[in-house]
Amino acid sequence: MENGKYATSYEEIKAAAARIGSFINRTPVQTCSTIDKLAGRSVFFKCETFQKTGAFKFRGACNSVFSLSDEDAKRGVVTHSSGNHAAALALAAKLRGIPAHIVVPRTTPQCKVDAVIEYGGEVHFCEPTMEAREAACAELQARTGAVLVPPYNYGPVMAGQGTIAIEFLQQVPDLDVLVVPISGGGMISGMALAAKAINPGIKVVAAEPAGSNRSPDVALAKIAGWLVPCARTETIADGLQGRMGDLTWPVVRDLVDGVVVVDEAEIVGAMRLIMERMKLVVEPSGAVGLAAVLSPGWGASAATRGCQRVGVVLCGGNLDLQTRGFWDMWLPSAVQGDQKEN
Amino acid sequence: MENGKYATSYEEIKAAAARIGSFINRTPVQTCSTIDKLAGRSVFFKCETFQKTGAFKFRGACNSVFSLSDEDAKRGVVTHSSGNHAAALALAAKLRGIPAHIVVPRTTPQCKVDAVIEYGGEVHFCEPTMEAREAACAELQARTGAVLVPPYNYGPVMAGQGTIAIEFLQQVPDLDVLVVPISGGGMISGMALAAKAINPGIKVVAAEPAGSNRSPDVALAKIAGWLVPCARTETIADGLQGRMGDLTWPVVRDLVDGVVVVDEAEIVGAMRLIMERMKLVVEPSGAVGLAAVLSPGWGASAATRGCQRVGVVLCGGNLDLQTRGFWDMWLPSAVQGDQKEN
Numbered sequence: 221m222e223n224g225k226y227a228t229s230y231e232e233i234k235a236a237a238a239r240i241g242s243f244i245n246r247t248p249v250q251t252c253s254t255i256d257k258l259a260g261r262s263v264f265f266k267c268e269t270f271q272k273t274g275a276f277k278f279r280g281a282c283n284s285v286f287s288l289s290d291e292d293a294k295r296g297v298v299t300h301s302s303g304n305h306a307a308a309l310a311l312a313a314k315l316r317g318i319p320a321h322i323v324v325p326r327t328t329p330q331c332k333v334d335a336v337i338e339y340g341g342e343v344h345f346c347e348p349t350m351e352a353r354e355a356a357c358a359e360l361q362a363r364t365g366a367v368l369v370p371p372y373n374y375g376p377v378m379a380g381q382g383t384i385a386i387e388f389l390q391q392v393p394d395l396d397v398l399v400v401p402i403s404g405g406g407m408i409s410g411m412a413l414a415a416k417a418i419n420p421g422i423k424v425v426a427a428e429p430a431g432s433n434r435s436p437d438v439a440l441a442k443i444a445g446w447l448v449p450c451a452r453t454e455t456i457a458d459g460l461q462g463r464m465g466d467l468t469w470p471v472v473r474d475l476v477d478g479v480v481v482v483d484e485a486e487i488v489g490a491m492r493l494i495m496e497r498m499k500l501v502v503e504p505s506g507a508v509g510l511a512a513v514l515s516p517g518w519g520a521s522a523a524t525r526g527c528q529r530v531g532v533v534l535c536g537g538n539l540d541l542q543t544r545g546f547w548d549m550w551l552p553s554a555v556q557g558d559q560k561e562n
Numbered sequence: 563m564e565n566g567k568y569a570t571s572y573e574e575i576k577a578a579a580a581r582i583g584s585f586i587n588r589t590p591v592q593t594c595s596t597i598d599k600l601a602g603r604s605v606f607f608k609c610e611t612f613q614k615t616g617a618f619k620f621r622g623a624c625n626s627v628f629s630l631s632d633e634d635a636k637r638g639v640v641t642h643s644s645g646n647h648a649a650a651l652a653l654a655a656k657l658r659g660i661p662a663h664i665v666v667p668r669t670t671p672q673c674k675v676d677a678v679i680e681y682g683g684e685v686h687f688c689e690p691t692m693e694a695r696e697a698a699c700a701e702l703q704a705r706t707g708a709v710l711v712p713p714y715n716y717g718p719v720m721a722g723q724g725t726i727a728i729e730f731l732q733q734v735p736d737l738d739v740l741v742v743p744i745s746g747g748g749m750i751s752g753m754a755l756a757a758k759a760i761n762p763g764i765k766v767v768a769a770e771p772a773g774s775n776r777s778p779d780v781a782l783a784k785i786a787g788w789l790v791p792c793a794r795t796e797t798i799a800d801g802l803q804g805r806m807g808d809l810t811w812p813v814v815r816d817l818v819d820g821v822v823v824v825d826e827a828e829i830v831g832a833m834r835l836i837m838e839r840m841k842l843v844v845e846p847s848g849a850v851g852l853a854a855v856l857s858p859g860w861g862a863s864a865a866t867r868g869c870q871r872v873g874v875v876l877c878g879g880n881l882d883l884q885t886r887g888f889w890d891m892w893l894p895s896a897v898q899g900d901q902k903e904n
Contacts, residue, residue, distance in 0.1 A: 248590070250612075269841045270592075456892055488892045492883075499611045499879035501841040504892070537841035541834075549886060550798055550830045550846070 226409070227375040227467035230417035233382035233410060236283040240380060243282050243315055245271050249391045254497045259513050261528045264395065266388045269500055269537030273307045273339070275459075276384060276407060276535045277371070281308035283380030284369045285316050293318050295365035300346070300353035302328040303459055304536055305371040310341030321366055323356040325349075331542055372406025373465025382410025388531055389418050396527035397423040401508040401535050402438050402479075403460040405468030411533075412475040423477045423523050427512035429455040430481045437463055438472065439479040457487055459505030459536055478523025480512035487511045494534065506536040568751070569717040569809035572759035575724035575752060578625040582722060585624050585657055587613050591733045596839045601855050603870045606737065608730045611842055611879030615649045615681070617801075618723060618749060618877045619713070623650035625722030626711045627658050635660050637707035642688070642695035644670040645801055646878055647713040652683030663708055665698040667691075673884055714748025715807025724752025730873055731760050738869035739765040743850040743877050744780050744821075745802040747810030753875075754817035765819045765865050769854035771797040772823045779805055780814065781821040799829055801847030801878055820865025822854035829853045836876065848878040 247270045255263055268276040285297060296319030299309050306322045313320035320341040324333055325348035336343055346356040361368055370377065384407065385398065398415055400408040412424040428438045431453035440448040447469055453461050464472060482490075487504050490511035494502045509532040518524055541547060589609045597605055610618040627639060638661030641651050648664045655662035664683040666675055667690035678685055688698040703710055712719065726749065727740065740757055742750040754766040770780045773795035782790040789811055795803050806814060824832075829846050832853035836844045851874040860866055883889060 274841060485893055488889060491892075492889055495843050495881075495883065499616060499843040501837050501843055539837075541837065544891060546888070547830060547834055550833075551827055 226413065226471050228379040228382065228410060228413060230414055232375070232379045233386065233414045236376070236379040237383040237386050239286050240279060240282040240383065243272075243286070243312075244279055246387060247271055249388065250498060250500070252498045255493055255510070258493070259530070261530055263510070263513060263530045263532055264392045265498070265510075266384060266531060266533045267500065268384065268533060268535050269502055269506060273304065273311050273335075274536060274538040275304035275308065276381060276533065277304040277308035278311065279383055280372075280377035280380035280406060281305065281312040281369065282315070284374065284376040285309070285312040285318070287376045288367060292367055295367070296321060297369045298357055298360045298364070298366040299323070299369050299371065300357050301371055302332055304538060306332070306341065307335040307339055309369055310336045310339035314340040319364070319366065321360045321364065323353055323360065325353065329540065329543055331540060372404030372462060373467045374406075375467065377406050378410040378468065378471075380410070381407040382414040384533060385411040385414035386418070389415060392529070392531060394529055395422060395531040396529045397425055397524060397531065399425050399427050399480075399509040399512055399530060399532045401457075401460060401505055401533065402426040402428050402472070403505075404462035405438070405464040405472045407533070407535065408476060409468045409471035412471060416475055423527060424475060425512070425521065425523050426472070426476050426479045427508045428479055428481050429453055429457045429460055429487060429508060430483050431455040432484060436479070436481045439481050441469065442473070442476065442479050445473070455487070455504075456484055457505040457508055459503065460508060478521040480515055480517040480521055480524070482508060482511040482515050482517065486515050490514060500534065501537045501539055502534055503536045503539045506534050509533055509535070568755065568813050570721040570724065570752060570755060572756055574717070574721045575728065575756045578621075578718070578721040579725040579728050581628050582621060582624040582725065585614075585628070585654070586621055588729060589613055591730065592840060592842070594840045597835055597852070600835070601872070603872055605852070605855060605872045605874055606734045607840070607852075608726060608873060608875045609842065610726065610875060610877050611844055611848060615646065615653050615677075616878060616880040617646035617650065618726060618875065619646040619650035620653065621725050622719035622722030622748060623647065623654040623711065624657070626716065626718040627651070627654040627660070629718045630709060634709055637709065638663060639711045640699055640702045640706070640708040641665070641711050641713065642699050643713055644674055646880060648674070648683065649677040649681055651711055652678045652681035656682040661706070661708065663702045663706065665695055665702065667695065671882065671885055673882060714746030714804060715809045716748075717809065719748050720752040720810065720813075722752070723749040724756040726875060727753035727756035728760070731757060734871070734873060736871055737764060737873040738871045739767055739866060739873065741767050741769050741851040741854055741872060741874045743799075743802055743847055743875065744768040744770050744814070745847070746804035747780070747806040747814045749875070749877065750818060751810045751813035754813060758817055765869060766817060767854070767863065767865050768814070768818050768821045769850045770821055770823050771795055771799045771802055771829060771850055772825050773797040774826060778821070778823045781823050783811065784815070784818065784821050787815070797829070797846075798826055799847040799850050801845065802850060820863040822857055822859040822863055822866075824850060824853040824857050824859065828857050832856060842876065843879045843881055844876055845878045845881045848876050851875055851877070
């Protein structure tokens with residue numbers, strides 16, 4: 221494939237790896253014999269849960285921020301996000317010493333807002349609609365001159381996420397297939413471009429939640445060959461509710477070999493294995509890759525046939541235990557005591 | 563200190579390291595900049611959460627099993643435990659191909675019984691009293707000739723746990739202090755013997771839960787100079803309810819430089835930091851070392867003065883999420899659906 225066909229390229233991904241290398245964590249690869257037995261193959265986990273800010277998103281944000289000219293950079297960056305991209309962009313901007321304006325829907329959980337603030341981001345609240353988010357971003361861009369850094373449909377972000385594949389294939393060179401959770405397609409498009417440049421025979425498979433409303437847009441688009449309109453996926457994998465964009469879809473269309481669709485119970489089962497057996501904290505979205513490998517859909521996919529050495533990206537570890545009352549349940553008496561005293 | 567003074571020695575710990583090296587995981591050391599800032603010092607975590615069976619106990623069990631002569635080994639091993647030692651001994655025996663008889667109180671949670679069975683242990687239920695447990699062990703020893711492997715008050719177990727210190731000081735040679743959660747004292751006694759042989763200037767500090775019934779027996783014994791009788795500690799750190807024995811206490815008495823006592827809320831706070839910031843699953847007992855470093859008691863202890871490079875053992879990751887209903891809370895509708903169908 222020639223350079224320039226897509227929004228990023230292997231050359232740009234290699235440049236991204238050099239650019240962000242001193243800022244990111246080179247995350248470890250871990251294995252688990254129990255999971256290998258269950259899967260009937262060797263599964264290697266790239267632990268982006270240990271990436272700075274707790275998710276792979278820091279790579280793309282970092283590449284975007286450090287790709288800017290000094291003149292552009294000094295005006296800062298802006299995005300709208302309530303999730304891992306917001307925290308990642310805030311930290312990347314802090315490392316370059318520039319402002320990060322983060323537009324956050326009012327309905328965002330406080331813990332996520334706190335993370336952005338902790339990393340030095342400037343939070344701008346808006347109404348929880350896509351129109352309000354985009355309008356707030358446009359207003360901030362116009363007022364401050366800040367550069368918009370979208371969460372996935374953006375070349376420098378795709379290139380940054382692609383560095384995962386370079387590292388992974390250095391750590392485990394003979395993988396047969398990469399399994400990558402998909403939402404907007406930023407991670408899988410960068411990884412597919414890099415992986416197939418390094419090893420043209422490697423397969424790249426997307427892992428996608430069906431959602432309780434059965435809305436797996438990537439699987440449908442791959443079959444149809446165009447972006448079939450779909451409702452937002454209703455899933456506990458709240459990091460995977462995005463929709464592919466005009467820059468990520470062409471790469472997914474051309475380079476992704478298959479899509480394995482998983483249901484909600486399969487995601488919880490995978491989270492449970494990762495937390496109980498591997499002792500790694502993982503968010504639901506981060507477990508979707510393993511869910512795909514263990515799903516009946518894995519064997520049904522022609523793309524995975526004969527794949528014995530499987531690379532799975534554990535893409536995020538920002539599990540919100542506080543909202544679920546997890547910490548309080550350890551200290552019921554202490555909590556009651558506090559309530560009485562206060 | 564001369565060899566033979568205690569139930570194990572640095573020579574025996576080195577021999578244990580060679581004996582078990584091919585069976586155990588050489589666990590990684592991880593750090594966290596947020597925790598360093600909170601602690602005001604550099605904290606290095608030895609992640610025994612990644613040890614086989616999910617806890618450091620596998621080291622001592624493995625050393626005990628592989629220290630046996632072929633003739634003794636073939637009759638098997640026996641212990642009474644409802645916790646990490648039971649699973650560890652079962653797996654160690656399986657690796658040597660010998661029987662492991664595990665006496666388990668009837669009140670033990672099913673998930674812990676399942677772990678023993680999964681590792682190939684033979685479960686023998688008894689009434690939940692120490693008398694019944696010991697009687698069942700004695701009966702099994704008499705009937706099968708199996709060798710008793712106690713959980714901590716036993717030289718080969720102390721030596722096995724001591725291998726943590728050898729590895730840790732290879733990975734981070736210039737630690738000022740080791741912080742080790744204490745229960746029966748098997749881990750800290752082995753680690754203190756090894757660490758002080760390698761670096762006589764290093765401090766060794768015990769981290770002990772006070773419990774809701776304020777029963778920190780180690781702290782009291784260190785002040786009194788004898789084993790002050792104490793009630794069993796009532797604490798969420800259910801792995802740390804043991805009492806020192808006649809083999810571990812002399813080492814704790816002579817080589818442990820200080821004891822930091824932590825309360826229940828401090829343990830939960832440390833668990834939360836480890837899970838939210840380090841993305842590691844840790845059981846309450848495993849978080850007690852960090853709780854000590856962050857506790858007011860840390861600064862109050864003369865043993866920790868001037869210690870800037872702190873080594874903490876994250877000793878276990880067997881957090882029981884199932885009993886707390888954690889997995890069901892992700893799929894309330896699915897669970898209800900199942901109930902309706904069945």
